[in-house]
């Protein structure tokens with residue numbers, strides 16, 4: 001282990017100032033951190049909720065935490081309880097079997113709170129539209145502030161999406177969070 | 179056994195992949211008896227408007243076989259009364275199709291939580307809904323027992339499901355799972371779709387296994403229609419399947435270590451996983467390679483520069499992964515958590531025909547790539563990674579070995595990919611059926627399709643390996659401490675979505 005730790009000390013970090021696939025990450029992240037700071041003081045706490053996804057979206061949300069994207073450097077972190085969260089990040093078409101869990105999780109969050117629907121399913125029910133077992137998109141169940149399309153959205157798209165929400169909110173200060 | 183059981187029945191014409199017979203009730207009970215004696219493995223059990231079907235595998239002869247039984251007055255004899263692994267499958271048949279399995283030891287609903295607009299939603303005549311009833315968990319009795327209810331919403335970024343623990347102090351006396359929260363009605367959506375549309379749905383049954391699902395679905399459709407994809411497509415599919423396997427194994431090896439509070443391994447593995455996904459995106463246009471495998475071949479050839487990206491990524495992994503294995507092996511605090519935790523006995527693994535690394539970590543030497551080889555693995559075999567101990571450590575080790583095997587396999591294959599086209603047209607013909615088994619990272623995925631008179635999917639069943647792994651998690655955690663549950667759970671990493679369908 002010591003050898004590995006030493007090696008990591010002397011090699012450059014993986015965290016990307018400018019990631020492959022879009023020069024926008026660092027600037028996006030910086031602006032995000034700024035917006036979060038203005039709105040929430042120090043940090044943005046996200047509670048992730050799978051309302052019936054295929055788990056593809058979860059994989060990419062997980063990736064936000066890896067050394068390449070390292071979302072925590074922007075003051076964004078995932079929390080275990082909705083009571084600690086500012087933002088609910090929902091994936092999947094909302095299944096009827098998960099509908100109540102989504103409603104109750106949303107209700108458990110303190111105001112101000114935002115909801116982001118991540119992925120084509122959460123945004124518009126995706127390929128599962130029309131099923132007897134689905135309530136529809138997230139917006140059919142709780143108010144959604146922003147939808148991030150993609151199947152699944154890539155980590156960079158997710159980060160850009162979160163930024164858009166906060167930037168818009170900051171521009172239109174009249175748009176009060178619930 | 180198979181031969182003796184099914185000798186009186188002629189194989190159903192038009193069913194391809196492996197034979198299927200239309201059995202009678204006595205034969206069905208005979209199947210139950212053979213399952214109970216351990217002579218056959220139950221691969222899958224599913225219903226439709228008229229019949230129940232099961233897919234079987236005989237380990238002694240390495241032969242698969244399907245059988246169907248017509249439903250009379252809404253009833254069939256239960257296989258679960260002979261063979262516990264059939265239990266949840268029959269409960270699901272009852273929920274979706276209203277098929278009553280007579281003798282079923284546990285008749286509680288499984289996928290139906292009383293929230294759908296109709297009962298038996300896929301039956302020929304769905305029923306009006308009944309209000310949700312209280313779900314009675316199995317009792318555990320004794321002094322000082324207490325219950326812990328977890329979920330459906332869990333603390334991490336994971337899928338939803340409910341776990342009910344009965345604990346005595348810190349020790350788990352019984353865990354009971356309640357699943358079905360992510361039931362999306364995929365089998366209902368598949369009805370009436372063209373094979374192309376069906377492929378998109380099949381690729382979204384469990385996103386982490388999207389390649390394996392698309393692969394299994396495509397093979398079932400191709401078997402039904404008698405279509406042979408071009409050689410290059412066969413190899414490209416397997417390249418994607420192995421990349422998916424490596425990426426998921428890497429992610430989960432790290433995550434298991436993380437649940438044992440060894441975050442460094444998690445960070446290192448996540449880096450390697452991300453590199454694989456990026457190479458996949460360069461080569462195939464999508465990080466998870468969704469919709470890349472299609473009936474008739476693959477959606478597109480390797481992108482320019484893709485081969486080099488894959489080679490570079492695999493070379494890097496070959497150099498770096500051994501260091502991480504060493505780290506895993508030589509960290510006593512980590513081994514202290516993983517060795518001896520969450521043991522699945524060899525007997526249980528065999529009984530449940532435990533798919534994938536869960537079975538192989540408990541001595542079940544089954545890997546669809548070797549035992550029921552399909553192209554291209556029939557001409558380029560992958561060795562079976564096997565351990566006997568059945569604990570968290572063994573499951574991690576099987577996955578470590580499989581990463582190594584897949585790396586070696588890919589490096590050899592990438593040097594000799596055949597040229598030529600990557601897709602042939604797949605024209606749907608009416609009245610044919612196909613079945614296929616494909617080894618995903620989690621285990622074998624079964625796909626069954628029946629094409630109806632409209633040349634669309636009349637019935638498609640996709641069986642996730644998790645169906646046969648989830649019950650073993652209940653057994654594995656017994657006698658362990660509650661705090662080890664996340665570790666044990668992660669070492670299984672069953673799919674909720676794949677199971678709930």
Ligand code: SF4
Nearest residue numbers: 053054056119120121
């Ligand atoms: S958007 Fe795509 S990846 Fe996300 S849950 Fe839906 S099908 Fe899965």
